[in-house]
Amino acid sequence: MTVLKCADWLASIIDNYEARPDSNGRAKRIDKRDFEDSNEVEKLKYAIAQLISEGALKANYGRHARRAEIESVSLQDAGPIYRMLGRTPSAELARESMVALRREAEGWESNVLNEIESAWARNKRWQGIDRSDAAQIEPIQLLARALKAGKHVGQDMRSFSAKEAGDSKLMETRRKLLAAYLFADENEPLEKLERLINDEGARKIALPITLSGPISLGSMPIGSELDYFSIPFHQMDDLTIDEGIEYVLTIENMTSFHRHASEINLMPRKGLVLFTSGQPSTAFKTYYGRLVEQFGCKVPFFHWSDVDGGGLEIANSLRSLNPSLRLHLMDVDLAEDHGVSSEPISLTNANYAGTVLEPLARFLSLPGAKILEQEKIDPAHPSFH
Structure with a gap:
């Protein structure tokens, strides 16, 4: 049980009032057991009597045998309490x-x-x-x-x-x-x-799109020669993607993208893996939308981000283009096992309600939440996770 001093008890009235300025008249009970010692109780009695006389508080008395005893007080005017505490509103x-x-x-x-x-x-x-x-x-x-x-x-x-x-x-x-x-x-x-x-206007300069997979540029099968590569956005229309791909995976961070492309998406490359470079640019989302139209009904789309507020925003941005998006290596169990403690993140859970992101959003909003940098997790084939 919290042990109070007279000033703490009076300050709590002001705290409640400031949090809800329309709460004038709300009763606050007096319980002697809450206080540090009898001296603090006597101080409070004196302070309450003075504040009642100044119109700051209204006394609420007990019944029957306790009708002469003040059981609670209601705030009427915060001004005298501020002055008594020396506190600025x-x-x-x-x-x-x-x-x-x-x-x-x-x-x-x-x-x-x-x-x-x-x-x-x-x-x-x-x-x-x-x-x-x-x-x-x-x-x-x-x-x-x-x-x-x-x-x-x-x-x-x-x-x-x-x-x-x-x-x-x-x-x-x-x-x-x-x-x-x-x-x-x-x-x-x-x-x-x-x-x-x-x-x-104010467009971000369209950065090249970095990707890995069975891709040809014109008649050149560059995907069989390089683990990954970057293509200027204005030349993306020249790319041809093998219709036999097994999955599409977007990855937030470069280290994790590099590792997946060079350790998992090996020859014969069956995954189309794209680096979002954090929050995807307008150009990236334009290309991603084309991929959804081309492959959305044929193969699963996955996304791998940090488990934190930013990671959820990135995933939600892609999910808005592809409601069937699945998460890869992003779940509460992994965050619990490998994450680091963090203050609860203020999220508008309504943005994630009913989506694949809802469990993570709820987890990150709770006391004791943990955030997880994706680099802490080894890459894995989506089909195996």
Whole structure:
């Protein structure tokens, strides 16, 4: 049982109030057994009497033989308790943290800024960011405003990001945060950001697609000569894939891709293995969609990622193109056996409900969750797993 001091007990009233500002009048019971010693109980009695006299608390008395004893109190006015504790209200701290973010804000930002301030006033994080780290949102603001103004049109993603926010990779590494800022209170913010970027410019330069398998380029059977190779995206139409492939496997990380291609997908190569390079690019997803159309009804499609929030997002991105996608070397048992302990990951489980990813999403959201880097697991043929 937690042993309390008078100040702790009063602070808990404020904690509950800040978490739920509409909870005025909610009763809090007084149990002498919760306190460190009789001195703390006496301090609390004195404090409660003073706060009742100031209108901060309302006394709720017992019945019958205990009708003269205060059994609980209800919050009426938090102000006197803040003053007694010497504590600054979280709403005030949140407003202070928002000053820089609101200084040059445009009209459309009011919704998301109010959402951020509301979360911080309740001592909650917004998109994983605490009010003490408010400066992390400032470069996201700059990118969001530039996107709204159409400054991205005709630019590649990294040049645009570097020019507007001073970080060439920000649009890639903080994509979810940028989407949440741009499309607050809207459904499918990531999908809307993707459409904004892909339909109107700021395209990521189409990197070559790296793959392994029984493939010919024109009349040249390059798949029989090389464990894997990279092909410029604009030449992907020249590739021919052997119709006898047994599976398609996408892999997030290069080390695991290299090992699967050079240790598992050996001659005669029966697997078509693709390196996603983290979150797949628009070009990659375009090619992947073609593969689903060509082979989706003929062979199983697998994906292998890290077991963490990013890995689930990558798998879900591919699953949106192929609902029949299967996971490879990604399950709770492997994470339990080989993963490392992590703080629970904040996931919107609704995004994964009813999908092959739901068990992992649920696992990562629980206390005691473990994340797993895929490099810790030896590659294996999908058919054998």
